[in-house]
Amino acid sequence: MADALATITRVEGLGMIALRADLARAGDAIAEATGLALPAATSITTDGSRSLGWMSPDELLLILPGAELAEAQQALNQALTGEHALIADVSDARAVFDLVGAHAADALAKLAPVDFAALPADGLRRTRAAQTAAAIWRIDGGYRVIGFRSTGDYLATVLNNAALAGTTLAAR
Amino acid sequence: MLILTCPYCGVKAEETELAPGGEAHLKRVGPEGDDQQFEGYLFARKNPKGVHFERWRHAYGCGKWFLAARDTNTLQVFGTYKAQTPYPTDEIVAEIQKSRPDWKPDWSAAE
Structure with missing residues (x-):
């Protein structure tokens, strides 16, 4: 057969961060904090280990090795200070x-x-x-x-x- | 089978990826309305055999609500547009009148 x-x-072992924000306003900050280009609608950008996926007009999903999760979350929190945004660890x-x-x-x-x-x-x-x-x-x-x-x-x-x-x- | 294009993400979504939301462009009856008007807002729904405007949600996709114009009899889809639209857009009306020359909008945009 x-x-x-x-x-x-x-x-197993992937870290995932759900990001919700006004992408027109906060897109550049997110791109800089994640080190990835902002994906166009219904696409995903990757640099090999990290990926940034477009989920909806106001939502992105960052997928990265589990070990980098805490650091990335901190960087995003810092980058989006003052923005109306959600940064949630959804790995589990x-x-x-x-x-x-x-x-x-x-x-x-x-x-x-x-x-x-x-x-x-x-x-x-x-x-x-x-x-x-x-x-x-x-x-x-x-x-x-x-x-x-x-x-x-x-x-x-x-x-x-x-x-x-x-x-x-x-x-x- | 119904295929609608989500106006938010541009995905051509098949019916099973969407959740239906009933009639579009309902206007809530405010505090100045009487009981009969409010009952109408809650329960009176159009059920035409022909051109109909509906709410749909891209439930298995981007999760956004959008509006669709279609014919309930032939299942012809005239177009989809964003939910933040108080009345069907001129493009949608033109598209409907292309195949239904006698069809007239039953609203006036000035309202």
Whole structure:
């Protein structure tokens, strides 16, 4: 039997900071404090270890190695002094999965109403994966999926089920 | 299946990514209104077979409320626009009249 459509691994140890602010006003300060360019709508910018994802017109998600979390949070707090802004550590509220493999897009296509093969290289798409909310973007050789930790077991189950060996969508 | 473009993030969202919010452009009856007007504000809703304005929320995406103009009979979508709009915009009206030349707005923007 063929291999699974994608290798699915749960990623632990990432730090995540939810940022809410008026991005037109505070965008430059956020870009400077995080060391990343401000992402355009529905995209994500990265420098290799850190990423800054666009979540909504007034919300960003900073993803970084867990060890840098406290320092980054402090820098952001300092940069956004006086702004009406939210800087919240949401690391423990999220479940992160990496789907790596030639047919990872096929597995995601079974769960979300989105054509992930057409996702731009720096695209970030918030959608649903089966019945739970998820944000999905490209990583080397596949996709990264983040969802709520409270539905993380469910997300792991549906992802593994969608990636079962021999279930590619192309005609066989 | 209904596909609406979220005017905030530009994502072409499919119906299952959205949450419906009923009729758009409701105006709250203030303290000077009587009981009958307030009852109308709470319960009286349009239910047309044809052009309709609705509230939708991009629930599985950016989470913002927006407004959509569509035909409830043919499911033709005329356009979506931001929720901070007191009346359907001129572009939306023009788009509706392109395929429904007899359709007339039932509001006046001066109100």
